[in-house]
Amino acid sequence: MTWKLVSDSSSDLITGQLTSPVADFEVVPLCLRVGEKEFWDTAELDISVLLQAMAAEKGPSGTACPSPEAFAEVFRKADRTICTTISQNLSGTYNAACLGREMVLEEFPEKKIAIIDSFATAGEEVLILRKAKALIEEDPERDFEELEKTLYDYQQSLETVFTLENFDNLVKNGRMKPLVGTLLQSLGIHVIADAAPEGVIRVRDKARGEKKTFERMVKLMREAKDPSGAEVIIAHCNNPDGAQRLRELILKELPVKSVELIPTRGLCSFYAMDQGLIVGF
Numbered sequence: 001m002t003w004k005l006v007s008d009s010s011s012d013l014i015t016g017q018l019t020s021p022v023a024d025f026e027v028v029p030l031c032l033r034v035g036e037k038e039f040w041d042t043a044e045l046d047i048s049v050l051l052q053a054m055a056a057e058k059g060p061s062g063t064a065c066p067s068p069e070a071f072a073e074v075f076r077k078a079d080r081t082i083c084t085t086i087s088q089n090l091s092g093t094y095n096a097a098c099l100g101r102e103m104v105l106e107e108f109p110e111k112k113i114a115i116i117d118s119f120a121t122a123g124e125e126v127l128i129l130r131k132a133k134a135l136i137e138e139d140p141e142r143d144f145e146e147l148e149k150t151l152y153d154y155q156q157s158l159e160t161v162f163t164l165e166n167f168d169n170l171v172k173n174g175r176m177k178p179l180v181g182t183l184l185q186s187l188g189i190h191v192i193a194d195a196a197p198e199g200v201i202r203v204r205d206k207a208r209g210e211k212k213t214f215e216r217m218v219k220l221m222r223e224a225k226d227p228s229g230a231e232v233i234i235a236h237c238n239n240p241d242g243a244q245r246l247r248e249l250i251l252k253e254l255p256v257k258s259v260e261l262i263p264t265r266g267l268c269s270f271y272a273m274d275q276g277l278i279v280g281f
Contacts, residue, residue: 003136004078008066008093009041010086010267011125012235020133022140026074030093030267031064041266050266051238051274063270065093071100075113080144082132082151084116084125086267087199114148119199120160122268123233123280128155130231159224160195161204161217162278192216194224214246218253221281232259232281237272246277256281 003023007013009030018025032039032050035057039050054061075081083101088094094117101113118124131154135147190213192205204220207213221227232250236243240261247259264272272278 001080001140002078003140004074004081005129005132006071006074006081006083007125007129008085008091008097008267009265010091010093010121011084011129012122012262012265012268013126013129014043014265018129018133020137023133023136024078025129026077028066028070028074028097030066030091032061032266032270033064034061035059039266045266047238047264047266047269050269054270054273061270063091063267065091065096068096068099068103071097072103075100075104075111076108079110080112082114082116082129082136082147084118084128084132084155086121086125087119087195088117089119089199090121090201112144114144114151116148116151116155117199118155118158119197120158120195120280122160122235122264122278123262124155124158124160124195125280126233126262127158127231127280156197157225158280159221160278160280161192161220161224162194162272162276163190163192163213163217164273164276165190192220194220210242210245214249217246217277217279218249221250221254221279227254227256227281230254230256230281232256232279234259234261235264235268235272235278235280236261237264237269237274237276239275239277242275243277246279250279 005023005025008028015027029041034053083097085094085097097115189206189208193201193203196202205216207216234243243261250259
């Protein structure tokens with residue numbers, strides 16, 4: 001029996017990064033469109049080049065989810081597959097994965113494929129994948145439906161909080177008025193938001209300066225759930241120093257188990273923009 005762990009590229013992982021003796025890991029990339037240029041969100045993507053292109057582009061940019069066939073190609077490789085995706089309310093990726101599953105099951109009805117909507121992105125996807133990895137390694141013969149339910153329940157326990165200090169992409173794509181974006185940026189104001197249970201973005205607070213921003217993020221984390229023993233992942237866009245300072249504050253103020261830092265890949269860099277921080281826990 002062979003196992004495959006799969007995510008779209010919004011997990012900020014790259015193929016092969018999540019190693020396991022019993023399950024291969026593979027990423028299905030999204031495409032980022034900046035003006036006339038296309039950037040595939042793979043390990044070869046230079047994030048600094050992407051950010052420079054986005055800063056130089058005056059018009060709107062966008063993203064394209066993977067095709068169902070891209071997911072089907074990966075799903076065909078194993079007997080059992082666990083896949084997690086960015087929230088279906090932020091992208092068509094989840095639906096593409098579900099269509100890819102249907103295509104494969106028509107060919108190979110004996111295969112088992114679970115698609116777990118993270119209702120978020122970045123760190124939450126990583127945590128779901130690591131949970132799946134641990135459970136599979138514990139018992140590779142475990143009941144697939146039971147495993148799927150365990151992962152759905154685990155996803156429901158996770159939360160995401162993030163902050164932005166660059167609003168260019170939101171303004172260019174018509175999601176924020178230019179005057180508002182300019183004002184926020186000129187005043188050094190950071191937007192603090194989270195992912196609602198249904199997977200949509202909610203702006204929860206605003207703060208001026210890093211110190212107040214991080215304090216309010218920690219407060220929001222405490223209010224979201226009991227963080228005792230939680231594993232925390234901070235995905236940062238070109239901001240390792242800020243991520244480290246946030247890590248130190250979280251460890252000081254909250255009874256979490258661990259805090260890990262990872263750099264954002266293309267999709268999360270596209271939306272978080274330079275200096276953005278995404279906390280999954």
